[in-house]
Amino acid sequence: MSFDRRQFIGATAALSATLAAPMVRAQARPRVVVVGGGAGGATAARYIAKDSDGAIDVTLIEPSRAYYTCFFSNLYLGGFREIDSLAHSYGTLAADYGINVVHDWAVGVDRDAKTVALAGGASLPYDRLILSPGIDFVDGSVAGWDLSAQNAMPHAYKGGSQTELLKAQVMAMPEGGTFAMVAPPNPYRCPPGPYERVSMVAHLLKEVNPTAKILIADPKEAFSKQGLFEEGWATHYPGMIERVGPEMGGADISVDPQAMTLTIDGEATPVDVCNVIPAMKAGRIAEIAGVTDGNWAPVNAADLSSKIDPSIHVLGDSAAQGDMPKSGFSANSQAKVCANAVRGALTGSTVFPARFSNTCWSLIDTDDGVKVGATYEATEEKIARVDGFISQTGESAELRAATYQESIGWYDGITADMFG
Known part of the structure; x- marks a missing residue:
C-alpha cells in the first residue's frame, strides 16, 4: 500500500x-x-x-x-x-x-x-x-541519568529543542569521536525509532566525520526491523556501528554525565555524545x-x-x-x-x-x-x-x-x- x-x-x-x-x-x-x-x-x-x-x-x-x-x-x-x-x-x-x-x-x-x-x-x-x-520517563531506569542531565545527555524523544540539541552535539564531535546511544527497554514510543536514529546519525557522520564510531547499549535481545537495519548498516556504514546487546552486558549500564562516560557491564568508555533514551x-x-x-x-x-x-x-x-x-x-x-x-x-x-x-x-x-x-x-x-x-x-x-x-x-x- x-x-x-x-x-x-x-x-x-x-x-x-x-x-x-x-x-x-x-x-x-x-x-x-x-x-x-x-x-x-x-x-x-x-x-x-x-x-x-x-x-x-x-x-x-x-x-x-x-x-x-x-x-x-x-x-x-x-x-x-x-x-x-x-x-x-x-x-x-x-x-x-x-x-x-x-x-x-x-x-x-x-x-x-x-x-x-x-x-x-x-x-x-x-x-x-x-x-x-x-x-x-521512568525515574532511575538508567543509572546516573535523570532529567537534570538531559542537556548533557539528551533523550531527544520529545520533538523540538532536544532534537536540535542532539544534532548540535553530533556536529560538534571531534574527528574520530564516539556517539553513544542507550536504547530503551520495551515497551516504548516508536519501536524502530532508536535504530532509525542510529542510521541518520551515521549518515550525517559519514559526511562530516567519517572516522567517528557509534556505540549502542541495548537491553533488548531483538528490536523492530532488526534484519533490515543491520543489512543497511553493513551496506552503508561498514565498521561504524557497534551494538552491545544484553548477552554482552547491554542490560547492565550506567552513565556519568559530568565525566561523559558510558559504563557497560562494569567497563567505562569515554564518549563524546551520549543519547540516553530511558524507559x-x-x-x-x-x-x-x-x-x-x-x-x-x-x-x-x-x-x-x-x-x-x-x-x-x-x-x-x-x-x-x-x-x-x-x-x-x-x-x-x-x-x-x-x-x-x-x-x-x-x-x-x-x-x-x-x-x-x-x-x-x-x-x-x-x-x-x-x-x-x-x-x-x-x-x-x-x-x-x-x-x-x-x-x-x-x-x-x-x-x-x-x-x-x-x-x-x-x-x-x-x-x-x-x-x-
Missing part, C-alpha cells in the same frame, strides 16, 4: 463522512476536553468538532503553541529535513473548527467533579475527557488522573475508554491497548475510533465497529526506506493484530526509494489530518 497526502486525507474524510449522522442538539452542549495536541489529541479534537457540526463543545489543552513532531525528527538529524518542517500550529483548529485551544499545562483531574485543573488557575468541566499526553511510561497527567497501572493506562479496545473511569479515554503512547505499537500513525488511528465513540455517546449518532491500522517507515540512508505495518480489530481483551507486512532484505533500490517517497506522502497527510 502506498500513501500520498491526498490519499491519506481522502480515506479519512470518507470515513468521517460515513460517521457524520444527524446530530442531537441540546441547549447546553456536551463538553469534551482533550489534553495533549499531538497525533492522538489533535486528531480527536478535530474529528469530534468537525463531525458533530458544533453540537459538542471541544477544548484542546496543549502547552506548546508550535507542535514539533517527534516522528520524522530523525530525518532532521540526518540532514534530510529542516527543523521548521516539523513545526505545526493550532490556528486552523481554532479558526476553522471552533475548537477552544488553550495553551497551558493540565495539572489535575477531579474525576468526581469532572473537571481539569490548569497551571494558570482555570478549571475546565467536561462530560468526556480525552488524554493523549504522550510519554514521560518510558504514560504522560504525567494520566498518572495524576489515576487511570494508569503505574506505567501505562489500560483501556477498552472498542472506544479507548479507561478501564478505571469510563468517562476518560486515553490515546496513543500512553495507552495500554494491546498489540498496536506506540506510534504517531497508531495514535491517529485510535483517535478516529475514539472520536466516533465519544460523539455517539454524547449526541446519539451512529457508532461503527472499531478498526485500526499502523505503518512505521524508517530511513536507513538516502532513498533507502523500509516499513512495517499491520491492521487491527477490537476484541474484548485488547486491540488485536489481524495481519501485517514488513519490507524484506535484498529489495531493489527502486522499491526502497518508492518506500521513502511513500513516507513523505504519509507525513504530509497525517499532519494535515491532525491540524486541518
Whole structure:
C-alpha cells in the first residue's frame, strides 16, 4: 500500500463522512476536553468538532503553541529535513473548527467533579475527557541519568529543542569521536525509532566525520526491523556501528554525565555524545488522573475508554491497548475510533465497529526506506493484530526509494489530518 497526502486525507474524510449522522442538539452542549495536541489529541479534537457540526463543545489543552513532531525528527538529524518542517500550529483548529485551544499545562483531574485543573488557575468541566499526553520517563531506569542531565545527555524523544540539541552535539564531535546511544527497554514510543536514529546519525557522520564510531547499549535481545537495519548498516556504514546487546552486558549500564562516560557491564568508555533514551511510561497527567497501572493506562479496545473511569479515554503512547505499537500513525488511528465513540455517546449518532491500522517507515540512508505495518480489530481483551507486512532484505533500490517517497506522502497527510 502506498500513501500520498491526498490519499491519506481522502480515506479519512470518507470515513468521517460515513460517521457524520444527524446530530442531537441540546441547549447546553456536551463538553469534551482533550489534553495533549499531538497525533492522538489533535486528531480527536478535530474529528469530534468537525463531525458533530458544533453540537459538542471541544477544548484542546496543549502547552506548546508550535507542535514539533517527534516522528520524522530523525530525518532532521540526518540532514534530510529542516527543523521548521516539523513545526505545526493550532490556528486552523481554532479558526476553522471552533475548537477552544488553550495553551497551558493540565495539572489535575477531579474525576468526581469532572473537571481539569490548569497551571494558570482555570478549571475546565467536561462530560468526556480525552488524554493523549504522550510519554514521560521512568525515574532511575538508567543509572546516573535523570532529567537534570538531559542537556548533557539528551533523550531527544520529545520533538523540538532536544532534537536540535542532539544534532548540535553530533556536529560538534571531534574527528574520530564516539556517539553513544542507550536504547530503551520495551515497551516504548516508536519501536524502530532508536535504530532509525542510529542510521541518520551515521549518515550525517559519514559526511562530516567519517572516522567517528557509534556505540549502542541495548537491553533488548531483538528490536523492530532488526534484519533490515543491520543489512543497511553493513551496506552503508561498514565498521561504524557497534551494538552491545544484553548477552554482552547491554542490560547492565550506567552513565556519568559530568565525566561523559558510558559504563557497560562494569567497563567505562569515554564518549563524546551520549543519547540516553530511558524507559518510558504514560504522560504525567494520566498518572495524576489515576487511570494508569503505574506505567501505562489500560483501556477498552472498542472506544479507548479507561478501564478505571469510563468517562476518560486515553490515546496513543500512553495507552495500554494491546498489540498496536506506540506510534504517531497508531495514535491517529485510535483517535478516529475514539472520536466516533465519544460523539455517539454524547449526541446519539451512529457508532461503527472499531478498526485500526499502523505503518512505521524508517530511513536507513538516502532513498533507502523500509516499513512495517499491520491492521487491527477490537476484541474484548485488547486491540488485536489481524495481519501485517514488513519490507524484506535484498529489495531493489527502486522499491526502497518508492518506500521513502511513500513516507513523505504519509507525513504530509497525517499532519494535515491532525491540524486541518
